[in-house]
Amino acid sequence: MFGILSYGAYVPMFRLSRDQIAKAWGGGSGAGEKAVANFDEDSLTMGVEAAVDCLQGIDHKSIDALYFVSLTHPYQEKQAASIIAEVLDLKPDTFTLDIDNSPRGATSAFRLAADAIASGSAKKVLVIASDCRVTAPHSGDEMLFGDGAAAFLLGDARPAVTIDNAYHVFNSFMDTWRLPNEPFNRTWEDRFIFGEGYSKIAPQAVAAALKQFKATIKDFAKVVLYAPDQRRHTELARALGVDAKTQLQEAFFNNIGHTGSAFVPMMLVATLQEAKAGDKILTFNYGDGCDVHALTVTAGIEKLRNRRGIKKYLASKLPVSYYQQYLIFRDLVIEEPGGRATRTSSLPVLWRERKNLVSLIGQKCRVCGTVNFPLQRLCIECQTEGEFDDYPIWDKKGKIFTFSMDERTVQPVAPSVACIMDLEGGGRFYGNITDRDPATIDVGQEVEFTFRNIHDGGGLHNYFWKMRTVRG
Amino acid sequence: MSGSIKDRVAIAGMGCTRFGERWDTGTNDLLVEAAYQAFEDAGIEPKDVEAAWLGTSSSGGTGMTLAEPLRLQYIPITRVENACATASEAFRNAAYAVAAGIHDIVLAIGVEKFKDSGMSGMGGGGTDGPGHAMLSQGLPPRQFAMLATTYFSRYGLSFEEGKHMIGRVSWKSHKNGALTRNAHFQKEVSMETILNAPMIAWPLGLYDCCGVSDGAAAAIITTPKIAKRLRKGKEPPVFAKALQIAISPRDGNYNSKYDWTHVEATVRAAERAYKEAGITNPREEISMAEVHDCFSITEAVTMEDLRFSPRGKVKDDIESGRFDLDGAQPIQLDGGLKCFGHPVGASGLRMMYEMYMQLQGRADEVLNPGMPSRQIKNPKLGLTHNLGGSPDGCAIFVGIVGLEGV
Numbered sequence: 001m002f003g004i005l006s007y008g009a010y011v012p013m014f015r016l017s018r019d020q021i022a023k024a025w026g027g028g029s030g031a032g033e034k035a036v037a038n039f040d041e042d043s044l045t046m047g048v049e050a051a052v053d054c055l056q057g058i059d060h061k062s063i064d065a066l067y068f069v070s071l072t073h074p075y076q077e078k079q080a081a082s083i084i085a086e087v088l089d090l091k092p093d094t095f096t097l098d099i100d101n102s103p104r105g106a107t108s109a110f111r112l113a114a115d116a117i118a119s120g121s122a123k124k125v126l127v128i129a130s131d132c133r134v135t136a137p138h139s140g141d142e143m144l145f146g147d148g149a150a151a152f153l154l155g156d157a158r159p160a161v162t163i164d165n166a167y168h169v170f171n172s173f174m175d176t177w178r179l180p181n182e183p184f185n186r187t188w189e190d191r192f193i194f195g196e197g198y199s200k201i202a203p204q205a206v207a208a209a210l211k212q213f214k215a216t217i218k219d220f221a222k223v224v225l226y227a228p229d230q231r232r233h234t235e236l237a238r239a240l241g242v243d244a245k246t247q248l249q250e251a252f253f254n255n256i257g258h259t260g261s262a263f264v265p266m267m268l269v270a271t272l273q274e275a276k277a278g279d280k281i282l283t284f285n286y287g288d289g290c291d292v293h294a295l296t297v298t299a300g301i302e303k304l305r306n307r308r309g310i311k312k313y314l315a316s317k318l319p320v321s322y323y324q325q326y327l328i329f330r331d332l333v334i335e336e337p338g339g340r341a342t343r344t345s346s347l348p349v350l351w352r353e354r355k356n357l358v359s360l361i362g363q364k365c366r367v368c369g370t371v372n373f374p375l376q377r378l379c380i381e382c383q384t385e386g387e388f389d390d391y392p393i394w395d396k397k398g399k400i401f402t403f404s405m406d407e408r409t410v411q412p413v414a415p416s417v418a419c420i421m422d423l424e425g426g427g428r429f430y431g432n433i434t435d436r437d438p439a440t441i442d443v444g445q446e447v448e449f450t451f452r453n454i455h456d457g458g459g460l461h462n463y464f465w466k467m468r469t470v471r472g
Numbered sequence: 473m474s475g476s477i478k479d480r481v482a483i484a485g486m487g488c489t490r491f492g493e494r495w496d497t498g499t500n501d502l503l504v505e506a507a508y509q510a511f512e513d514a515g516i517e518p519k520d521v522e523a524a525w526l527g528t529s530s531s532g533g534t535g536m537t538l539a540e541p542l543r544l545q546y547i548p549i550t551r552v553e554n555a556c557a558t559a560s561e562a563f564r565n566a567a568y569a570v571a572a573g574i575h576d577i578v579l580a581i582g583v584e585k586f587k588d589s590g591m592s593g594m595g596g597g598g599t600d601g602p603g604h605a606m607l608s609q610g611l612p613p614r615q616f617a618m619l620a621t622t623y624f625s626r627y628g629l630s631f632e633e634g635k636h637m638i639g640r641v642s643w644k645s646h647k648n649g650a651l652t653r654n655a656h657f658q659k660e661v662s663m664e665t666i667l668n669a670p671m672i673a674w675p676l677g678l679y680d681c682c683g684v685s686d687g688a689a690a691a692i693i694t695t696p697k698i699a700k701r702l703r704k705g706k707e708p709p710v711f712a713k714a715l716q717i718a719i720s721p722r723d724g725n726y727n728s729k730y731d732w733t734h735v736e737a738t739v740r741a742a743e744r745a746y747k748e749a750g751i752t753n754p755r756e757e758i759s760m761a762e763v764h765d766c767f768s769i770t771e772a773v774t775m776e777d778l779r780f781s782p783r784g785k786v787k788d789d790i791e792s793g794r795f796d797l798d799g800a801q802p803i804q805l806d807g808g809l810k811c812f813g814h815p816v817g818a819s820g821l822r823m824m825y826e827m828y829m830q831l832q833g834r835a836d837e838v839l840n841p842g843m844p845s846r847q848i849k850n851p852k853l854g855l856t857h858n859l860g861g862s863p864d865g866c867a868i869f870v871g872i873v874g875l876e877g878v
Binding site for chain 1: 611619673675721732
């Protein structure tokens with residue numbers, strides 16, 4: 001039986017209240033808040049976070065294929081999936097693929113995974129959906145959109161959730177689109193977009209799918225529905241006869257926002273975190289057509305209870321203190337020239353040290369057992385030459401040994417918190433703490449690694465690891 | 473260690489420019505200013521210089537940086553660089569050439585022209601902690617601030633107690649700097665101002681950080697015999713007692729054994745220097761010192777590393793005024809890096825200059841007009857210390873100079 005072997009999700013630490021946006025521009029406020037990526041995050045780094053959550057206790061080398069789904073890939077040309085595969089230290093012959101352009105890409109990727117597994121080309125497929133959505137200041141999308149990611153490991157060996165039926169239909173209707181050289185989405189008058197588009201197409205697709213699945217909406221314990229906004233979400237549920245109180249999965253408009261291609265995947269993770277064996281789930285995804293899936297939860301779901309998922313990441317948060325900080329996060333502020341030193345990178349260095357820098361794998365001395373990081377030729381402790389075994393440190397937690405707060409930083413948000421961390425099981429790491437409330441940091445606090453974009457010097461995204469106080 | 477520099481070389485003359493924002497002065501001017509002061513003090517002609525060692529961190533390239541402005545004619549010149557220990561490293565190498573009997577009269581000179589860079593802090597940083605390839609440590613304040621965090625935490629100092637301790641370090645240096653004619657900053661600053669200044673890198677505020685300056689300093693090093701001849705009828709020459717460099721393998725950020733409350737290379741260099749000079753109790757035997765107070769916490773920790781204060785107890789000595797100009801063991805008699813300023817390639821020789829002037833009883837020659845005396849009574853041995861790098865990894869110089877027979 002094909003299905004979901006594991007799931008994970010990621011909600012960035014920062015939340016921007018819609019009151020803050022309204023205060024900045026005048027006019028009415030939306031409800032609640034939205035999740036926003038920090039300045040050092042993008043779709044790729046959030047995708048890594050969701051994958052790390054999903055792959056707890058799972059051998060990364062057992063993965064045969066990785067599909068990375070996003071509307072906001074960090075590069076127009078340059079595959080993000082290959083970078084993520086490097087970060088996760090997947091085996092060299094892992095099949096990697098980027099999927100883009102449609103918000104329903106993740107559920108379409110379920111189909112690709114099903115076909116790959118059926119054909120025998122893969123046994124385990126990792127699907128990651130992630131979006132970091134840049135919107136025009138003072139726009140409707142600014143109120144609506146949020147950032148986040150979800151990941152699923154798919155396969156046919158005793159899945160925790162079986163994927164029983166799938167229905168796919170395309171549609172060339174123009175809802176929203178973005179031109180190659182424009183930063184923000186375009187759309188048309190909403191009476192047309194919804195009246196002739198979503199509100200017509202969605203119920204038809206669900207009805208057709210249910211007919212094909214030989215099921216009725218009442219068969220499902222939970223229903224996960226894509227919607228362009230809260231109002232349409234409620235309307236579609238009503239039109240389909242979904243009971244809002246018991247059956248309808250919450251869409252998180254009021255605490256995360258619309259996360260594009262991660263929207264339905266994140267809702268599905270939230271559903272699975274609450275699901276019990278025997279539950280049947282219907283998912284409906286939309287964008288340039290529709291994907292509808294019917295799933296059944298098995299007893300294997302209990303083994304996945306330690307995932308942070310939506311539930312734990314939602315509970316762990318910090319407020320964006322003022323609206324302009326959000327603009328700085330999204331690089332939407334024009335800075336005075338010469339204000340910050342130019343930062344550069346050397347591609348040859350990044351390339352030859354990728355295992356160290358990107359996969360965050362250190363060395364353990366075979367003679368004295370000392371953990372060495374960054375890469376050494378001679379052990380820092382016993383000075384033996386070249387007697388090392390690989391020693392992953394990305395998955396280790398540690399304690400703050402010392403720290404400082406640099407107000408003269410070149411990073412966009414001050415202070416930059418420098419930190420020396422002593423790792424559980426040995427080893428020491430020097431770096432920055434991110435996603436932090438400077439007032440609460442102290443010596444001895446437990447910290448963990450998080451994958452981030454250090455800077456964009458040299459016209460490329462320079463990824464590395466930072467530390468954060470443990471979430472979830 | 474088979475050899476010792478003790479009493480094998482002497483300083484016949486020294487010079488030091490005004491440190492600060494020398495907008496109207498270039499590298500060449502600074503070098504000429506310092507060198508000609510030293511030539512005059514030693515009573516020699518430029519042609520008497522047989523060889524030279526030029527220290528500069530970023531204001532020059534080869535020995536020609538010195539040969540060109542001084543029009544030195546085809547003599548050997550070595551440019552040295554060892555971060556903030558650069559000038560002292562020039563002095564050490566020059567002294568070794570004399571001790572080896574290769575040269576009789578040599579020039580050690582250090583220069584830095586920082587203020588042409590357009591940066592108000594240390595230029596050329598532009599980085600923010602470890603980027604890819606771990607090449608960058610980040611700018612100095614964040615590194616030394618971590619020293620303060622750990623020191624406070626380990627010895628149970630509250631933020632207020634720790635902050636007052638390091639603030640008192642800078643308060644003392646500003647008091648001394650106000651007396652010193654050639655210092656970059658010549659103003660006393662109140663404890664209240666120091667404690668309430670904006671943070672640069674928590675817990676270090678503005679007055680916990682030293683200045684970044686232009687400047688040059690020079691020394692004429694020769695044999696004891698020649699030095700005595702040159703200084704006949706003048707104040708006596710000053711003798712090298714110990715010159716030690718210790719370079720750490722730079723592992724403090726990676727090796728959990730490093731405690732971040734001391735600087736191991738300072739301890740190592742100091743112990744070697746004490747052995748070389750025959751000193752057993754530095755707290756009592758060293759009359760005075762100029763140490764590397766790039767940040768106030770650095771000076772505090774250095775007092776313990778040099779065994780001037782017992783481990784973990786420097787607060788008592790700082791707060792009781794032991795290191796003040798009128799204290800038992802004055803430190804930073806000219807204002808230190810904090811107030812005299814910090815042109816990286818010149819600082820080590822500036823420190824040596826203050827020790828030299830104090831030992832000869834000439835400190836008031838560079839007194840700020842109208843200010844009380846800076847000269848301390850009967851100094852016998854002076855110590856200089858540089859820290860090039862950051863606590864986790866650095867080049868350390870510890871030198872001891874003194875009068876003959878001490």
